[in-house]
Amino acid sequence: MSEEATTVRRLGRVERLPTRRIVLTALSLGVGAAVAYGSYRTLTLPAGARYSGSAWRDFLVLGIAQGAVYALIALGYTLVYGILRMINFAHGEVFMAGAFGSFFFADAWKESGFLDRRPLLAVLLLVLIAMAVSVTVAVLLERIAYRPLRGAPRLVPLITAIGASLFLQNTFRGLFGAQTRGYPKPRVLEGTWSILGIPVQRVQVIVLVVAGVALIALTLVVARTKTGKAMRAAAQDQEIASLMGIDVDRVIVTTFVVGGMLAGIAGVLFALTFGNISYFMGFAPGITAFTAAVLGGIGSIAGAAVGGLIIGVLQSVGPALLLTGIHVPSPFQLKDVVTFLILILVLLFRPGGILGTGEAEKV
Amino acid sequence: MRGALRPGARAGLVGGAVLVYLALVGMLVKFEELRLVGSQVTRGRLLLVLPPFAASFFAVRPRVIGGRVEQPGPGVALALGAVAGALVGAVGSVGLALVEAIGVERIRPVFVAVSPALVETLTFGRGAAAGAAILVVGGAALGAAGGIWRAIRHGLRRPVEVGLLTVVTLAMLQRIVPFMLDELRLERDWLYSRATRGLTWTGAVVVLVVATAAAAYVLDRRERRALAPAAEGRPEVRGWRRTALVTIAVVLAAALPQLAGSIVSEIMGTVGVFLLLALGLNIVTGYAGMLHLGFSAFFLIGAYAVALLTGANLVTAFGLVAPRFSADLNFYLALVLVVAIGAAVGALVAAPVLRLRGDYLAIVTLAFAQIAVILATSSWLQPITGGPQGLRDVTKAPLLGLEFRSAERFYYLVLAFCVLAVFVSWRLAWSRVGRAWNAMREDEQVADAMGVPTGRYKMLGFAIGGAIGALGGALFAVKVGTVQPGSFEIIQSITVLAVVILGGLGSVPGVVLGALVLLALPGLLSQLEEFRFLIYGAVLVAIMILRPQGLIPNVRRMRELREEERTQDAWQQIFAARQEREAAEEAAEAAP
Known part of the structure; x- marks a missing residue:
């Protein structure tokens, strides 16, 4: 018996050669050291070259505001992934569609003065229009591109989603032209408001309020309503859910509707924050938000919110903090590198994400 | 009765939506100018005819009712088709009426494609009311034709379809085929008109008849052979026939620059570069079954590596400067290094992420490719990569006093490497490695259990794919002569993916065909360039839904x-x- 046990133990040891763990540990130490070194050098720069405290505060606020937008988009990925186990690569385009759809109204209202006279009502209406457009695109996407592929091997819907993303981008390009357009802002939202003694860009305040309301509303819907219950059930097990009398197809459509609504809101908020829209605007925020969803733990609603905020802050603070000290010119060109590195590192070390189960399902 | 017409109504509405989409996205107008047959059939009109025809074709499709396939009879087919076609026209007319009511100038700032030319196309220049009537009546007629067409027996229908497709293809290739006929000193005026540049009516009819007859013969034989009992052991592809086909293909490929001139050589050079990339991706995704969304990274690495190794210069405000790190090697020596670098990068990138599930792996590869592009563009690496302006004066790949910059010569260079890559892919597919990949693709856990070291084979797949991709990048740099980060955006990865998917994952002839269709056609058909990516996107979605195995399956x-x-x-x-x-x-x- 003892002999057998030793053999088994030996075999076990042979099989679990810790190369991978050694590589990962070395990698994490290296990343940690680089981050620490970069931050140290930046924070100990001579007084003239250093960022002031208020600059850091501005980075942080901008980070939180754009993080809120990312969180809204990330929810779309997370909800769909939770139910269909597919990466809806075209979700960035759903977001773009919302921003684009509301643009023409915003532009016309700026011209007519409505946007400046009744800013609150106008922004609310813009958000509603964007939601309607995004929801339409999301539902069509589900109906035409994804539904025929239920039950197909996993990579098939992903490839379809990539195709749909390209198709949507170029559709909007064909319909509305290729140029970048300036998204008008109500005059009231220019300048800053002082909150707790800190001057904050007014647009960012609006972004935070709207995003916060949307997040709370979504949480309530998922936690308290019957629809939400059905969504959670379908996410756990589609087959069993359908046996319990839940119309899974309808739940999936609902999921796309909810994701589209959030993406539409995000579209308007993003356009108000950055002031520009184009047919290609969905790509980078889309990938960033996907990263946020993975970071927070894909499938988890709270995870998407947390992940979005972390990514937003890291994108706005990270390049300045890590790269200025080691004299990298124009560090903000590299902000997407920060995102992608986080994505890779999260998938390497904790594929389940921060609030996820810790262990990613395999195969 | 109302219930019976429902499929027609649905198909008609969808077809109408497609018609409106084609109009709004700008295709109808852009395609109007090219004359295909005579002066009457233009590409825009062909596109206009398609929605009602296709809608009724789908409306009349055989259905499975109560476990049995039911094909509507000719009468029902006619009625259904007419309803569908008329509805397509009606939707179009409603659109026209809206445009008339609101006014073209007021719509144009939003929908940029709505123009007087579009209205002119849709109303056939006869005013709104007459135009709407033409759309509805014409739609109904086309729909009826489509319905009847579907009701015809498959064996009769197929050859004619092939014939029509041949006519359209020949008509679309009007910039090349007449040129080739001239080079061969063949009489061509009966086929291509010099005035419209498209086919003449006589030519079109002759081509239609010949192609239909040929297709009927081939299809009939194939069907009879398929019906022959399996016991007789019909061979998959006969040895001598395959040899003959390959010989013909090689001779054609070798003679192409002489026959078709430098425009075609130029286009085929690009096709060759992308074919290399696609063959590389085919190994990673087609053979080994790992979706790679960042293949443009190898393209980028190959191009920059060859530029830096052969002494290209940076573009700066102070003129041309040598990059901070560079060497001045012979191109072919550098090429060996580039291939090695590509393989090494492929394996290194793959190593840490091999354990990830397929879709996560895909996203990580995308992330790596994005990082590569951002770094190449950044000011940080500007002293090496040249930032957004990139590098200039890439080597002309001199070999024994010959330079490969001209389109014809570059074509031969890239053709040589493509043949090599095809040979490697083909041999790999049936080797031990290929079988291991095959097992892994079908079921990774089972392959693992059967003793295939999946991790090692995955890395091998990434390395070989990366090597071929980097080779493509190096040749691209030689072709263009400059290297700029804008050429290696993520869209290139998706283009290559579309090539492999359209052709058929894991099928080398499929990949070649895919590259020809997706890259040669947009170059050869004028005005398609603008809608290239739109079509790629549609192709990816449509292939995955309708024919996931691709055009020429593995x-x-x-x-x-x-x-x-x-x-x-x-x-x-x-x-x-x-x-x-x-x-x-x-x-x-x-x-x-």
């Missing part, structure tokens, strides 16, 4: 499918025999 997969069919046939035969026996027994019992 032979091995095809064989597996056939095996399945045969087993099914066998089961059915046994089942039928048993039923017959039981029926006979029952009859025997019933008879006293």
Whole structure:
């Protein structure tokens, strides 16, 4: 018996050669050291070259505001992934569609003065229009591109989603032209408001309020309503859910509707924050938000919110903090590198994400 | 009756939506100018005719009702088709009426494609009311034609379809085929008109008849052979025939620059570069089954590596400067290094992420590719990569005093490497490595359990794919002469993916065909360039839904499918025999 046990133990040891763990540990130490070194050098720069405290505060606020937008988009990925186990690569385009759809109204209202006279009502209406457009695109996407592929091997819907993303981008390009357009802002939202003694860009305040309301509303819907219950059930097990009398197809459509609504809101908020829209605007925020969803733990609603905020802050603070000290010119060109590195590192070390189960399902 | 017409109504509405989409996205107007046959058939009109025809074609499709396939009879087909077609026209007319009511100038700032030219196309220049009437009546007629067409027996319909497709293809290739005929000193005025540049009516009819007859002959033979019992052992592809086909292909490919001139050589050079990339991706995704969304990274690495190794210069405000790190090697020596670098990068990138599930792996590869582009563009690496301006004066790949910059010569250079890559892919597919990949693709856990070291084979796949991709990048740099980060955006990865998917994952002839269709056609057909990516996107979605195995499926997969069919046939035969026996027994019992 003892002999057998030793053999088994030996075999076990042979099989679990810790190369991978050694590589990962070395990698994490290296990343940690680089981050620490970069931050140290930046924070100990001579007084003239250093960022002031208020600059850091501005980075942080901008980070939180754009993080809120990312969180809204990330929810779309997370909800769909939770139910269909597919990466809806075209979700960035759903977001773009919302921003684009509301643009023409915003532009016309700026011209007519409505946007400046009744800013609150106008922004609310813009958000509603964007939601309607995004929801339409999301539902069509589900109906035409994804539904025929239920039950197909996993990579098939992903490839379809990539195709749909390209198709949507170029559709909007064909319909509305290729140029970048300036998204008008109500005059009231220019300048800053002082909150707790800190001057904050007014647009960012609006972004935070709207995003916060949307997040709370979504949480309530998922936690308290019957629809939400059905969504959670379908996410756990589609087959069993359908046996319990839940119309899974309808739940999936609902999921796309909810994701589209959030993406539409995000579209308007993003356009108000950055002031520009184009047919290609969905790509980078889309990938960033996907990263946020993975970071927070894909499938988890709270995870998407947390992940979005972390990514937003890291994108706005990270390049300045890590790269200025080691004299990298124009560090903000590299902000997407920060995102992608986080994505890779999260998938390497904790594929389940921060609030996820810790262990990613395999195969 | 109302219920019976419902499929027609649905198809008609969808077809109408497609028509409106084509109009709004700008295709109808852009395609109007090219004359295909005579001066009447233009590409825009062909596009206009398609929605009602296709809508009714789908409306009349055979349906499975109560476990049996039911094909609507000719009368029903006619009615259904007419309803569908008329609805397509009606939707179009409603759109026209809206445009008329609101006014073209007021719509144009939003929908940029709505122009007087579009209205002119849709109303055939006869005013709104007459235009709407033409749309509805014409739609109904086309729909009826489509419905009847569907009701015709498959064996009759197919050859004519092939014939029509041949006519359209020849008409679309009007910039090349006449040129080739001239080079061959063949009389061509009966086929291509010099005035419209498209086919003449006589030419079109002759081509239609010949192509239809040929297709009928080939299809008939194929069908008869397919019906022959499997026991006779029909070979998959006969040896001499394959040799002949390959020989013809090689001779054609070699003679192309002489026949078709430098525009075609130029286009085919690009096709060759992308074919290399696609062959590389085919190994990673088609053979080994790992979706790679960042293949443009290898393209980028190959191009920059060859530029830096052969002494290209940076573009700066102070003129041309040598980059901070560079060497001045012979191109072919550098090429060996580039291939090695590509393989190394492929394996290194793959190593840490091998354990990830397929879709996560895909996203990580995308992330790596994005990082590569951002770094190449950044000011940080500007002293090496040249930032957004990139590098200039890439080597012309001199070999024994010959330089490969001109389109014709570059074509031969890239052709040589493509042949090499095709050969490598083909040999790999049937090697031990290829079988291991195959096992891994079909079921990773089973392959693992069977003793295939999946991690190692995954890395090998990434390395070989990366090497071929980097080779493509290096040749691209030689072709263009400059290297700029804008050429290696993520869209290139998706283009290559579309090539492989359209052709058929894991199928080398498929990949070649895919590259020809997706890259040569947009170059050869004028004005398609603008809608290239739109079409790629649509192709990816449509192929995945309608024909996931691609245009020319992987032979091995095809064989597996056939095996399945045969087993099914066998089961059915046994089942039928048993039923017959039981029926006979029952009859025997019933008879006293």
